[in-house]
Amino acid sequence: MTLDEALHRLRDTGPERTGWLSNHAPMAVEALVRHGRADRVHRWIDGYRDQLEETPRGISPIPDDEWRDPLGDPVRTGDWIAFFDRALRAEPWRDVLATWWPRLLPGIAAGATHGVIRVGHAVRALLEQETPERVAELGQGLAYWAARWQPLAPPGRGRYPAGDPRAALDAVPRVPDQRSGIRNRLAQLAGLPGWPETTGAIPGTGPAPDRLRAIVAAAVLRHRRFGYGSPVMLVHATTAPAAVLRSLPALPAELAGPSLAAAWAASAAVTAAYSPAVPEPAGADLVASAADVFDQATVSGDAHAIKFADAAIEAWQVTADPALLAAAGHATTLITAPE
Structure with missing residues (x-):
């Protein structure tokens, strides 16, 4: 094969x-x-x-x-x-x-x-x-x-509403110094006001796989608004929880809860480290099929565009929300744009 x-x-x-x-x-x-x-x-x-x-x-x-x-x-x-x-x-x-x-x-x-x-x-x-x-x-x-094993700052007891992953990602505080690489940015999480509460409030309701799917979808949609700040690095706020979701069927059931918590922490950490302060002004999105979106990523040749489109299409297959496909297409455009 x-x-x-x-x-x-x-x-x-x-x-x-x-x-x-x-x-x-x-x-x-x-x-x-x-x-x-x-x-x-x-x-x-x-x-x-x-x-x-x-x-x-x-x-x-x-x-x-x-x-x-x-x-x-x-x-x-x-x-x-x-x-x-x-x-x-x-x-x-x-x-x-x-x-x-x-x-x-x-x-x-x-x-x-x-x-x-x-x-x-x-x-x-x-x-x-x-x-x-x-x-x-x-x-x-x-x-x-x-x-490369690297722990994140430990979570605390959540104070934010845990039901809406999109609102939860919007509530993630930004690290103050966003000039260096990811190791420096993640090191700032331990002293970041609101970080323990943010990661302690795992969003979503229902079984762990459903909550993970909602987190992945929320991260895809957020990239549409904030991805311009760091198109490649913000991809990982989506692809990390997507990877955990893909692994759950092969894992013992008792690992679902810890896996959900870690996936949320990873998505929140990337969001904290790389989100710009304000969203991109809303623009018109072209209506595209999943096949067209993945073709766009494939033709670009960029690995991050391919992996983001992969995760976005998986989310779309569950929700049928066309905004997920639009976000994937926009991400490919951002990732491959000349600097």
Whole structure:
């Protein structure tokens, strides 16, 4: 199958490139295949492959019972890749995921949330079909998450109305200094007035999957109004909770609540870190089909545009709200606009 061929081509590439930039190829090709664009996958890789770096070498094997110290140490990325390769050869992938999901979940900000996003794409592919290439890709995603593991400031007791995710995202306070990268911005959350209350008030009602879907949809729609401030980074306010949502069917039921809380915290953190102070003036949106929206993202070639359109279309498939498709099309335009 095309996805397995693509993952095989990417098997020796590292999770990052040029320092902190994430390798988006496995995530983007999974989305392309998911939306019927398998014929574009190998050409897309051809255009992206030269940007990638080789898999980093390990320093020392990580023993099964000594995993806490190297957690969050990017220097040990190669060791984490070897660790999860070994774990997935020894146990079924669902068992490995169930063991490590609660360990990694508190560090959901890992790699600007790309750790959990990569795992979410891998799990979605595995739920469709289990192959050696997809199992190996799950290991790569888990390893990246472990190596860049980064906790957020702890939540408090919510004071904001928890029923409306769109209102909850609008109530998220902005970090005061938005001049630096994501690590500096997330570090400001601990002292941000209102942050504990914001993350403590998880929005939505009903079962965890329904609440996650509502958070994803709210983040998509918010990008339409605020994405101009940082089009690429604000994508992750959508794609991080979408990744958690995709992973829930493969996880034990008791992890649904903690997963919802972490997903909301991640979406709120990205919103706090990158939202501009005022929304973009409302403009007319073209009415487009899901196929047209995804074609626009595919033609752009941009991995973030592809992944955002993927998440927006998933949300649209549940709600049929055309504003979700309009937001995805607008996001592609913003992301690919000349600077």
